[in-house]
Amino acid sequence: xxxxxxxxxxxxxxxxxxxxxxxxxxxxxxxxxxxxxxxxxxxxxxxxxxxxxxxxxxxxxxxxxxxxxxxxxxxxxxxxxxxxxxxxxxxxxxxxxxxxxxxxxxxxxxxxxxxxxxxxxxxxxxxxxxxxxxxxxxxxxxxxxxxxxxxxxxxxxxxxxxxxxxxxxxxxxxxxxxxxxxxxxxxxxxxxxxxxxxxxxxxxxxxxxxxxxxxxxxxxxxxxxxxxxxxxxxxxxxxxxxxxxxxxxxxxxxxxxxxxxxxxxxxxxxxxxxxxxxx
Amino acid sequence: xxxxxxxxxxxxxxxxxxxxxxxxxxxxxxxxxxxxxxxxxxxxxxxxxxxxxxxxxxxxxxxxxxxxxxxxxxxxxxxxxxxxxxxxxxxxxxxxxxxxxxxxxxxxxxxxxxxxxxxxxxxxxxxxxxxxxxxxxxxxxxxxxxxxxxxxxxxxxxxxxxxxxxxxxxxxxxxxxxxxxxxxxxxxxxxxxxxxxxxxxxxxxxxxxxxxxxxxxxxxxxxxxxxxxxxxxxxxxxxxxxxxxxxxxxxxxxxxxxxxxxxxxxxxxxxxxxxxxxxxxxxxxxxxxxxxxxxxxxxxxxxxxxxxxxxxxxxxxxxxxxxxxxxxxxxxxxxxxxxxxxxxxxxxxxxxxxxxxxxxxxxxxxxxxxxxxxxxxxxxxxxxxxxxxxxxxxxxxxxxxxxxxxxxxxxxxxxx
Ligand SMILES: Nc1ncnc2c1ncn2[C@@H]1O[C@H](COP(=O)(O)OP(=O)(O)OP(=O)(O)O)[C@@H](O)[C@H]1O
Ligand SMILES: [Mg+2]
Numbered sequence: 041x042x043x044x045x046x047x048x049x050x051x052x053x054x055x056x057x058x059x060x061x062x063x064x065x066x067x068x069x070x071x072x073x074x075x076x077x078x079x080x081x082x083x084x085x086x087x088x089x090x091x092x093x094x095x096x097x098x099x100x101x102x103x104x105x106x107x108x109x110x111x112x113x114x115x116x117x118x119x120x121x122x123x124x125x126x127x128x129x130x131x132x133x134x135x136x137x138x139x140x141x142x143x144x145x146x147x148x149x150x151x152x153x154x155x156x157x158x159x160x161x162x163x164x165x166x167x168x169x170x171x172x173x174x175x176x177x178x179x180x181x182x183x184x185x186x187x188x189x190x191x192x193x194x195x196x197x198x199x200x201x202x203x204x205x206x207x208x209x210x211x212x213x214x215x216x217x218x219x220x221x222x223x224x225x226x227x228x229x230x231x232x233x234x235x236x237x238x239x240x241x242x243x244x245x246x247x248x249x250x251x252x253x254x255x256x257x258x259x260x261x262x263x264x265x266x267x268x269x270x271x272x273x274x275x276x277x278x279x280x281x282x283x284x285x286x287x288x289x290x291x292x293x294x295x296x297x298x299x300x301x302x303x304x305x306x307x308x309x310x311x312x313x314x315x316x317x318x319x
Numbered sequence: 320x321x322x323x324x325x326x327x328x329x330x331x332x333x334x335x336x337x338x339x340x341x342x343x344x345x346x347x348x349x350x351x352x353x354x355x356x357x358x359x360x361x362x363x364x365x366x367x368x369x370x371x372x373x374x375x376x377x378x379x380x381x382x383x384x385x386x387x388x389x390x391x392x393x394x395x396x397x398x399x400x401x402x403x404x405x406x407x408x409x410x411x412x413x414x415x416x417x418x419x420x421x422x423x424x425x426x427x428x429x430x431x432x433x434x435x436x437x438x439x440x441x442x443x444x445x446x447x448x449x450x451x452x453x454x455x456x457x458x459x460x461x462x463x464x465x466x467x468x469x470x471x472x473x474x475x476x477x478x479x480x481x482x483x484x485x486x487x488x489x490x491x492x493x494x495x496x497x498x499x500x501x502x503x504x505x506x507x508x509x510x511x512x513x514x515x516x517x518x519x520x521x522x523x524x525x526x527x528x529x530x531x532x533x534x535x536x537x538x539x540x541x542x543x544x545x546x547x548x549x550x551x552x553x554x555x556x557x558x559x560x561x562x563x564x565x566x567x568x569x570x571x572x573x574x575x576x577x578x579x580x581x582x583x584x585x586x587x588x589x590x591x592x593x594x595x596x597x598x599x600x601x602x603x604x605x606x607x608x609x610x611x612x613x614x615x616x617x618x619x620x621x622x623x624x625x626x627x628x629x630x631x632x633x634x635x636x637x638x639x640x641x642x643x644x645x646x647x648x649x650x651x652x653x654x655x656x657x658x659x660x661x662x663x664x665x666x667x668x669x670x671x672x673x674x675x676x677x678x679x680x681x682x683x684x685x686x687x688x689x690x691x692x693x694x695x696x697x698x699x700x701x702x703x704x705x706x707x708x709x710x711x712x713x714x715x716x717x718x719x720x721x722x723x724x725x726x727x728x729x730x731x732x733x734x735x
Contacts, residue, residue, distance in 0.1 A: 059729070093732075093733060094729075097728070097729060097732065100631070102631055102728045102729070102732065103728060103729045122636065123635065123636075126630070126633055126634070126635050126636070127633070127635075129631065129632065129633045130632070130633025131633075134632075135628070135631050135632055137628060137631075137732060138735065139735060140624045140625060140628070140734075141628055142628075143334070143625060143628075143629065144341065144625060145333075145334060145337035145338050145340075145341050146333075146334075146337075150333075154326075154330070154632075155632055155633060157326050157327065157330060158326060158632075158633050158634060159633075163327055163329070163330070202632070206632075206633070214732075
């Protein structure tokens with residue numbers, strides 16, 4: 041066990057995974073090694089079938105591997121049982137998938153609030169948090185709509201808001217822009233990039249979208265279940281954003297609490313104002 | 320599971336109900352199927368109950384009453400030596416139970432009737448002409464002639480078939496021969512006053528009815544009788560009265576028999592009708608289970624990807640299980656209630672006029688049946704139908720819910 045392990049949020053060594061359909065093997069990953077540091081904005085690229093989804097699913101404790109070491113946030117997730125993995129995902133990882141991310145019968149806000157409720161927060165508090173994150177992804181005004189009343193890009197934003205609402209260290213996004221037109225996709229990626237900078241949440245995104253690759257702080261190229269190339273960019277925070285948002289240096293939980301507090305205050309002010317007018 | 324984590328039941332209810340509303344057409348079709356099935360079930364069991372209750376009434380009123388008290392052993396021996404020697408001991412109890420609307424004393428023994436040259440074996444039954452009318456409707460079943468006249472000693476009423484076999488006509492002299500207690504054979508002349516037609520062949524074929532007083536003298540039995548026959552106000556009080564009498568009367572001296580035990584045929588019919596009801600219930604419930612299974616499995620298939628995401632973001636498998644189970648249970652619950660209501664409406668609309676089976680009446684006539692059946696809702700059948708449907712719901716909901724917990728994430732999440 042190297043030192044890397046301590047500083048890495050994702051630590052993979054000799055990862056092997058093979059799917060079996062009957063007696064036919066479908067190899068997906070061959071001895072993959074990877075380290076991702078906290079705060080990275082990493083993109084996994086590669087052709088269809090190269091193993092991108094498999095990699096993300098294993099890191100996200102959704103699937104198991106055949107052999108190798110997988111440590112995420114310092115925890116050995118291959119050793120966990122199904123119940124432990126579920127709890128691990130709930131508290132540590134946010135997910136954004138390619139499409140159909142949302143519960144169809146819930147509104148955008150209920151979708152985001154759902155994970156908070158799973159985490160044990162009250163319905164009311166969950167709704168407040170959901171409102172906050174929907175504002176953060178710039179669709180605060182659409183919280184009452186159900187997924188089929190939202191565009192593809194808006195739906196993906198709801199998914200991002202949900203991923204963030206559980207306050208995770210790591211967000212895994214499997215081809216989040218694949219079903220969007222390039223313009224909408226670019227906006228979504230820019231949004232995720234901003235969130236990465238502001239909150240320090242680590243992003244691991246799979247994509248073969250050139251726009252996404254361009255935004256990558258680090259590009260990991262996969263071919264036939266192996267990393268063929270991996271380059272890193274020195275991350276530079278976008279000046280405009282950090283300058284305009286002084287609150288960005290606060291930790292995440294603090295910021296949510298602030299948001300709820302200010303909302304409550306403004307509502308109370310409104311109520312008091314109303315009373316005065318009446319009396 | 321950590322108790323601090325959880326979804327409120329409201330969230331579960333929202334999910335289940337909105338998923339049902341979302342697939343409006345499918346939910347509606349499933350509901351309609353269920354409503355049809357359960358309404359049919361309700362109607363059929365109401366018909367069964369109505370038919371049974373009519374049969375019971377006819378049976379009880381035509382001959383046996385609700386409850387009979389004999390001297391111990393009489394029902395098996397049919398022998399006059401097994402008689403009630405102090406009927407007073409029993410009859411003094413009759414006043415204390417308001418559930419008793421009438422009671423009478425009888426003597427039953429077998430004998431021979433002859434008219435002119437022909438003779439036939441008969442069941443001689445002696446009863447009090449007035450008291451009997453409180454217990455059974457035999458007096459109303461006299462199709463020609465009149466009922467026994469109180470105080471007149473040599474009146475005789477014959478069952479329709481016996482009279483036919485003997486070629487006896489009203490006013491004819493009929494010689495009855497019976498055996499006294501001491502074994503001596505005696506005969507006497509009676510006058511045919513009426514002919515009785517109950518519809519029950521075993522009665523019409525053998526009954527020879529005379530008045531109790533004349534029989535007691537003739538047979539030299541003093542005050543003793545063989546049967547004390549009781550009619551309750553409603554069928555359901557039979558068991559209560561049975562219990563009361565068994566408490567009050569010594570079991571060495573008396574045997575107390577409710578109506579079901581007095582005729583093995585009736586008992587068989589009741590059992591048959593129970594079995595028939597059970598088969599119908601089973602068929603409908605199986606249909607309901609298949610329908611719900613089908614609906615839920617389709618829903619599961621459609622929602623694989625969604626369920627995959629729900630599990631991925633941290634929903635435990637037990638919660639997934641409960642979510643889907645709740646959906647099935649809700650569906651069945653609504654279907655069962657609406658179905659039962661629809662069935663009840665049907666029953667109420669048919670209850671007064673009844674369903675007329677006169678066309679098939681020949682087939683029914685032989686057994687205390689009326690050609691018009693009035694369906695009847697009973698609490699028993701309501702409980703049976705609703706609880707069976709709920710159990711079906713659980714059974715039908717369990718499998719899809721269990722399947723949902725065994726969803727392959729790697730496959731579900733790759734569905735595009
Ligand atoms: N459930 C499965 N059963 C069998 N084989 C599978 C399964 N899932 C993936 N595979 C195989 O594993 C390999 C890697 O698949 P994976 O989904 O990780 O690729 P990918 O890079 O995400 O592709 P895409 O860009 O098309 O999403 C492929 O060869 C695929 O056919
Ligand atoms: Mg993929």
